[in-house]
Amino acid sequence: MAHAGARWPARRRDAAEYRVWVRAPDHVRPVDGVDYDQVATEHLPPAPKSVVREVLGERRPSGWVLAKVREGRGPARGVLHAPDCEEAPQGAPLLDVEHALNVAENPGTRLYTLCGCAQELTPMMSGFDHITDS
Incomplete structure (x- = not known):
């Protein structure tokens, strides 16, 4: 606690x-009744396309979905898909990596x-021990 005679440093x-x-319109909205004709506006040049994105294409949505398959009387089986896969069930819940790995460890999956999906999850299931420095 400062005493009465203490001076605080001046703020510059x-x-x-x-x-x-x-x-606009993501970040700003016009105010009703305000004329914006005289507001200086600079249009930004389009962002250059990433070489990585050009080669690999657009990223798919993250996560995986489970298609449940019932074969006769046995236990329920399933197939894991990428969410944008044509074979993936529509409206299925999106699984994060931990849940997808838990489901993938089931022998019926x-x-x-x-x-x-297999190329993404298999290395995580079997570990990366097989990768060596070359």
Whole structure:
């Protein structure tokens, strides 16, 4: 606690200008009754396309979905898919990596290979011990 005669250091305030790039209508909305015809506007050039994105294409949604398969009287079986796979059930809950690995460890579950599910989850299930420095 400061006593009555203590002086706090003076706070210095400098005038400054800054610009913020916003994207309408995501970040801003016009105020009703205000004319914006005279507001200076600079259009940004389109962002360059990433070489990685060009080669690999757009990313798929993260996660996996389980298609339940019932074969006769045995236990329920399933097939794990990438969420954008044509064979994936519509509206199925999206599983995060931990849940997908738990489901994948079930002997009745297969990992679909055509959508990349098997290529993504198999190394995580078997570990990365087989990878050596070359």
